[in-house]
Amino acid sequence: MKMIQENWKKLAFLFLILLLLFLLGNWGQQKAEESWNINEAGAVNSPLSDPAENDKVVGETGTEVLTSKSDMKAVESVVVDIKGAVRNPGVYSVPSDSRLHEVIEKAGGFTAEADPIQVNLALKVWDQMLLYVPVKGETTEVVSPPSNTQLPAPEKINVNTASQSELMELTGIGEKKAEAIIEYREQNGGFQTVEDLLMVPGIGEGILSKIREDISL
Missing domain, CATH: 3.10.20 (Ubiquitin-like (UB roll))
Known part of the structure; x- marks a missing residue:
């Protein structure tokens, strides 16, 4: 009788261990599922998985490709x-x-x-x-690039209409002299001849000779 009771105790103890292992297994599985769900939610909310962000990246890449194609078309x-x-x-x-x-x-x-x-x-x-x-035995003129290509003449600066910054592009004309030119033409109704610039304070024959070919009236 005593041996039967000990066997029952062993079986009960074994049953408790198995039950504990079963409960621990379920608890671990639930934790794993919760962790997986959290990771999934993080991945969904991640900028890398956001469809709008992905569309944005694709859009930017597409723009770069289009830009490259337009650059290719722009080649002269x-x-x-x-x-x-x-x-x-x-x-x-x-x-x-x-x-x-x-x-x-x-x-x-x-x-x-x-x-x-x-x-x-x-x-x-x-x-x-x-x-x-040419074919063999035939002579032809040597081909050479055209020599009549000339750069366009630079546009002259009109001293009666030019702004201060435009006047300052002239050789020897700084901020003060540009202001003096504008003040003179406003007071006298403009310049009638190039030599009228000699009436502007600070402008002498030396400066006039440097800018004569670059100005117009």
Whole structure:
């Protein structure tokens, strides 16, 4: 009888241990689920997972791509007419910094009859350029860039209408002299001749000779 009671005690003790382990397992699972839910909520609220923020990032990237494309379109191009011994003669639009060999490649390259020795492949192209590639035994003029390109003449400063800052762009005219020029023209109705500037205090023949070619009335 005593042995049976001890066995029951052992079984009861074992049952309590199993029950405790079961309860601890459930408690740990609940904690894990709570922690997971918190992490999920943090991830949802995170700027990285916010759809609006993601859209914003994509939008910014898209803008950069569009900007790059617009920059590519903004690259200046020139038109070149190539004739003679090339496989595909015609008019080609190329970037303004292209060399002649690039245009010839675009035209299909030289034909078998071409005489490439007479062609300067390193020549930089220009707009409206006309190139004739000769065949062997044929002579042609050497192609050279146009020499009639001139920079536009700088615009002259009108001493009767120019602002103080514009007048100060003239050689030898500082803030005080610019103010004196404006004061003189307001009091006298403007300058009738360039020499009238000599009536302005601080302006003599030396300064007038320096600015004479840069001013107008």
